[in-house]
Amino acid sequence: MINTSIELPGLSLKNPIMPASGCFGFGREYSQFYDLGKLGAVMMKAATENMRLGNPTPRVTETESGMLNAIGLQNPGVHTIIEEEVPFLAQYDTCIIANIAGSTKEEYERVAYAFNDVKTVHALELNISCPNVTAGGVQFGTDHNIAAQVTMAVKKVSNKPVYVKLSPNVSNIVEMAKAVEAAGADGLSLINTLTGMQIHLPSKTPVLANKTGGLSGPAIKPVAIRMVYEVYEHVSIPIIGMGGVSTATDVLEFLLAGASAVAVGTANFQNPYVCPEIIDALPTVLKENGFRSVEDAIGKGHGI
Amino acid sequence: MRKEPLRIQQKHQIAKDTIEMVLQNNRVSKCAKPGQFIHLSVNGHTLRRPISIADVNKQAGTVTLLFKVVGKGTSALANLHVDEVIDGIGPIGNGFPIDRMQDSTVLLIGGGIGVPPLYYLGKELSKQGCQITAVLGFQSLNYVFYEEQFRQLGETVIVTEDGSYGLKGLVTAALPDKKQVDVFCTCGPVPMLKAVTSNLQGVPGYISMEERMGCGVGACFACIVPSNNEIGYKKICKDGPVFAVGEVIL
Numbered sequence: 195m196i197n198t199s200i201e202l203p204g205l206s207l208k209n210p211i212m213p214a215s216g217c218f219g220f221g222r223e224y225s226q227f228y229d230l231g232k233l234g235a236v237m238m239k240a241a242t243e244n245m246r247l248g249n250p251t252p253r254v255t256e257t258e259s260g261m262l263n264a265i266g267l268q269n270p271g272v273h274t275i276i277e278e279e280v281p282f283l284a285q286y287d288t289c290i291i292a293n294i295a296g297s298t299k300e301e302y303e304r305v306a307y308a309f310n311d312v313k314t315v316h317a318l319e320l321n322i323s324c325p326n327v328t329a330g331g332v333q334f335g336t337d338h339n340i341a342a343q344v345t346m347a348v349k350k351v352s353n354k355p356v357y358v359k360l361s362p363n364v365s366n367i368v369e370m371a372k373a374v375e376a377a378g379a380d381g382l383s384l385i386n387t388l389t390g391m392q393i394h395l396p397s398k399t400p401v402l403a404n405k406t407g408g409l410s411g412p413a414i415k416p417v418a419i420r421m422v423y424e425v426y427e428h429v430s431i432p433i434i435g436m437g438g439v440s441t442a443t444d445v446l447e448f449l450l451a452g453a454s455a456v457a458v459g460t461a462n463f464q465n466p467y468v469c470p471e472i473i474d475a476l477p478t479v480l481k482e483n484g485f486r487s488v489e490d491a492i493g494k495g496h497g498i
Numbered sequence: 499m500r501k502e503p504l505r506i507q508q509k510h511q512i513a514k515d516t517i518e519m520v521l522q523n524n525r526v527s528k529c530a531k532p533g534q535f536i537h538l539s540v541n542g543h544t545l546r547r548p549i550s551i552a553d554v555n556k557q558a559g560t561v562t563l564l565f566k567v568v569g570k571g572t573s574a575l576a577n578l579h580v581d582e583v584i585d586g587i588g589p590i591g592n593g594f595p596i597d598r599m600q601d602s603t604v605l606l607i608g609g610g611i612g613v614p615p616l617y618y619l620g621k622e623l624s625k626q627g628c629q630i631t632a633v634l635g636f637q638s639l640n641y642v643f644y645e646e647q648f649r650q651l652g653e654t655v656i657v658t659e660d661g662s663y664g665l666k667g668l669v670t671a672a673l674p675d676k677k678q679v680d681v682f683c684t685c686g687p688v689p690m691l692k693a694v695t696s697n698l699q700g701v702p703g704y705i706s707m708e709e710r711m712g713c714g715v716g717a718c719f720a721c722i723v724p725s726n727n728e729i730g731y732k733k734i735c736k737d738g739p740v741f742a743v744g745e746v747i748l
Contacts, residue, residue, distance in 0.1 A: 215717060412544070462713065462717070463712050463718065
């Protein structure tokens, strides 16, 4: 019997698999396909203080082995999310991680604070890495001093464990990770999307209305694996790995690199059943590679 | 909603860059409504391709999809062979509210690859006693398809941009007098939808929209259209693709 459960700050996961923020809405749509109770956790779409309408369309385009998106943090606002979306997800036997975003440090604080009384939300994911908004988002995630300040501010007002979602669009990911760990982060999410662009030949203009977008999908998996691997050697807080995961063997690769849990993003669009399929396949993949549990595999890519 | 295997029963090129595929799947054919689409997986591609349903044969258990080859994904789809199986999610979306159009005179206005969903719609409307008029616009003669099929439903006017067939110009040049129309249904590029709705102001109508989609089920917020509703938007994949005129801001 392979043990797939894993204990992380605030999260007792029955398995290490969770849909990534922004790729799963608030779960309603995918609940038509399967029982969300099967998932280790759900990372909700980003919440900001007030409703946001996001960017003009086109907002997505396919690339070689991936896609670009520039949704722009569209969401109904934290209070509507707490009143209407969290109760829906809370019906399922799974952990809920609320992704929070803002344009100012104060907005991050207010959004984080709003979740304090929501017992069904188990942890926060601090989104300082959205590449698709003009204010906030990635500006907080590319300077390690600012990232640390936002982390500290959110930790101060929040009673939930805080996982900081880092941007790969930095020259030194280890420095960022160490800065937010020192600021009190309980865990890390690695990685958000890589900034990219595609040009439409007939019109000779960028395809996305926002011009740039975040690259996701299998194309970015090696970048994500490298970053998880490097960060794992320099921090002692757990890492939730993500970036191009679509199979149980991808999950094992992230565990070996040092992730304690793994989020699945873009692959949900191609195959709405991808998360439960990975969960079903994971015990066999672990066993075939000589592991008795998820715990057993974490960081084993670093040698003895 | 489920993933469904759709077996290719027939495949034809029916006009320049335009492929007609007849796909076998009993469940999809049984529940498909005019205006809905199927989100097709393409091997080696990250995103599915939303393709609207052009026709349904419930007895044979088939749906017909028409698509234009515009890039690598649609080209890979076009290269599939008879008997190969495509993985599709669907039928998806809210189609045309045909029960609200009984016994009316319905004008169908299609532009290019927006024409296909109007065919299944026209067939269903004919069955329930509607009188159909169709105005179909294409780039040029090479791209014209389904003219005969539409003629069997009612009076059909073909318009080409370059005048190589039918009337020359845009569909708006060929619209009948408003007074002769109870309801209109239109599908095509946004500038066409704008022009048509402004020309037919005052006539109840429905528009079917297309947009680049991510998930196709309403989770990713990629295919959003602004709306005057309290939340400010509609999701084309989930709330649409068919909207009543005025429901969304074009």
